[in-house]
Amino acid sequence: MIKSRQYEQQLIDEFLKNLEELPKVRAKLEVEQPLPADAKIDLKVVGKDVTLLVEAKRAGYPRDVQQAIWQLRRAKEALPSHEEIVLVMIAEYLSPGAKAQLRAEHIGYFESGGSMYLPAPGAYCYVEKPSAKPFERAVRSLYSGRRAQVIHTLLVHHERWFGVHELAEVSMVSPATVSEVCSELERQDWVSLQGKGPRKKRQLSQPTALLDAWAKEVKERPAPTMDRYYVPGVKADGLMQRVGEQFGKSNIEYAVSHEFAAQRYAPFLSSISQIRLRMIKSTKSQAVISEIGARSVVEGSNLGIIETDAGELLFRNEIDTIWLASPVQVYLDLMHGEGRSIEMADHLRKERIGF
Structure with a gap:
C-alpha cells in the first residue's frame, strides 16, 4: 500500500481522515501493488471520480518540493491519460515557501495540523492552520537569541558574501551557531552558495522572504517586557x-x-x-x-x-x-x-x- 516508514502511514491516515471530513467527498485508499507513488487515493467528489497521487515527506522545503514535483509528475505518466489526476505532497511540516511553490504549480498539499490545499475539480479546498509544534518551535528558534543575530547580519549585509567564520565574527556568535542558521536557510532556499569546504561562502538571495518570515514570527509572540x-x-x-x-x-x-x-x-x-x-x-x-x-x-x-x-x-x-x-x-x-x-x-x- 505504502512504503513501510511509520510516519508515512500516519500522514496518509491523517490525510484520509481530513479528506473524508470534506462535504460530499468520499475517499478510498488504493491497495493494489505496485503503486507509482507513496499512495494512490480514489476520490468521489459530487459523483465525479478523481485520483490523488501522493508523495509523503517528513518535512518539505523548496528544494524538497522540486524533487517531489518531479517524482509525482513521473508517477502520473504511468496512469491512463483519461483519468482526472491531482498530484499531492503531504508532510509533517511544509515551509511557507514550499507551500507557495506547490500552489504556484497547482500541486496539492497536506500538512500535519490540518493545513490543506486541494485543487481538485469540484472540491477546491484551501485551509491554513498552525504547523506541527516541534517544527513550529524549530522555526521560532531561528528568530531568537544568538541565531537571530546571524539573521540580522545577513539582512543588513544582504549583498555581501560570507564565510562561516567571518559571519560569526560580525554577528558576535560562534561558528557552530552560524552553521545551524545557514543550514536552515539553505533548506528554505534563501541563500546562494559559492565554493566548497572551508572556502564555502553564502549570500542572502531572498531578503524579502526572510524579513517577511521574521516579522510574521515577531507578530505571533508576546511583546518584550518594557x-x-x-x-x-x-x-x-x-x-x-x-x-x-x-x-x-x-x-x-x-x-x-x-x-x-x-x-x-x-x-x-x-x-x-x-x-x-x-x-x-x-x-x-x-x-x-x-x-x-x-x-x-x-x-x-x-x-x-x-x-x-x-x-x-x-x-x-x-x-x-x-x-x-x-x-x-x-x-x-x-x-x-x-x-x-x-x-x-x-x-x-x-x-x-x-x-
Missing part, C-alpha cells in the same frame, strides 16, 4: 536629547527604536509623543533614569525602556548624537506598536530597508 516612565515638562525631542546626554556621560549602551527611530530614518508622522529604547542594564542605569526626572508609571508614559543584551544592539547607528537601532530592528519592533505603527513600518521598509 518598563514605562513619565518625564514631565518635556516633549519627545527634548526628552531624547536629555536621555542621549545622560546615557552618554555614564557610558550606558542603548538604541532608540519604535516610532521615534522610524521617524528619524524615514519621516512619516507629524509628531511623536513617546520614546522607546533598548538598554544594556548596568549598576548606573537606574540612577541615570532618575537623573533625567523619570518616574515609573502604569499608563501615560512618554519613555519606555527594554532591558537587553549587546546582541540586540547590533548595527545601531549614531545620528545627531543619538543612537538608533538598525532599520531592521526598528521595523520588527513596530510589529508590536500601537496606532499607525504598521503603516509606519511599511513606510520605513520601503524608504530605508528597500526589500
